[in-house]
Structure formats: structure tokens, C-alpha cells
Amino acid sequence: MSYKYSIYYPAAYNEQEEKEWPLILFLHGAGERGDDLEKVKLQGLPKYLTGKKDFPFVVAYPQCPRLSYWQVPLLNEWLKEVLKKVKADKNRIYLTGISMGGYGTWHWAAARPEMFAAILPVCGGGVTRSARQLANMPIWAFHGAKDDIVPVEETLDMVHALEAVGGHVKVTIYPHLKHDSWTETYNNPEIYDWLLQHKKEDEQQ
8 A cells, every 4th residue: 555645846846956855744634534635735734835836845745544544664655755756855854744643743753763854743642752762853843732632741741751861842832722733833934944944964963
């Protein structure tokens, strides 16, 4: 099995043939599973990108089949496929995801920390014992304090585990938000500036 996927290219992509582009990988939540890639555009970063032509990244997003969850081996294979198609800056590969994709972000980054320059998990959670693998990873985590689907503690537990091993972690807890903490996150231009500040060779040598 391989994931179906789409790739967003900014308008300037074909005009700058020699340029290697920063690449964001986006993992959707449980509600966007299936075999219709249009569903993935209903939430999160793909929705934010609708109609945008000047975004300074290429963005690739797979679709998880119905009733299944993100699997690291399949994500690894999918990324190999994407990198054959995209003129990507291998030192600027970033990972983000929402809800089920937030969990996927924590898990994939812990399994392949050498792959990513920075991650932005949104309203997900991880395995606290994996914090040591993520200790050198720039991380900015987001969650709504009133989330009634994924408890905010899922993010806070990872933040505390990372801090305990000297991790590089920022956290934004939105005091009034429930589960949809992603709309406010992806609408914030600061997160894209923050991503671009991080290159893999700078952070993990």
C-alpha cells in the first residue's frame, strides 16, 4: 500500500529552476481519511493554502485510508516518492499535523529525527519515553486548553518530557479553544518565519 497524496507548489516554483525549496509535510486528522484528496483540503494547512500562490514552501500531504492510522514505514516510503518529484532543500524538511496527524508528527519525528529540521505538532500527543530522540529537534507544539477530543495533557506531557531531557520546545496553549486549534495556528504567519529559521545542519550537528 502507498498513500495517495497531493503537492502544493508556489507560483515561483517553475520560475526558479535551480532553487531548492523548503518542504513542509502535513498529516491530516481522522476526519479526512479516505480516498478523496479533496477532503484533506477541508482542514489545516491545505485549507490555509487554498488560493495562495506566494507561499515560500512546497507542501506535500498524504491521505490516510479510511479506518487506518499513520504508519511510520509507509510515511518513510511516501517521503522517498515525494523527494523524487520535488526540488527540495534536504536541510529544510519540516513536519506538521493536526489531531491524528499531530500524533503522527510526534511519532514520525521520534522515529526519524535525522530527517526533519523542525516540527509543529497540533493537538496531538506522543510517547514520552521517546523524548530523548527528540531532544535536539526544534519543536513548537499547539493545543486548545478546552479540547474535548484530545486532552491538552497529551501535548503538555510531551513538553514536560522534552524539558526534562533538555529539549528545544516551545508551546502555545490557546486558553479558549477546543479541538480546532489548527485554524488559528496555520493562520499565524509567525510559524512560517519560525520554521525558516531552522535548518537541519544548524540544529543537529
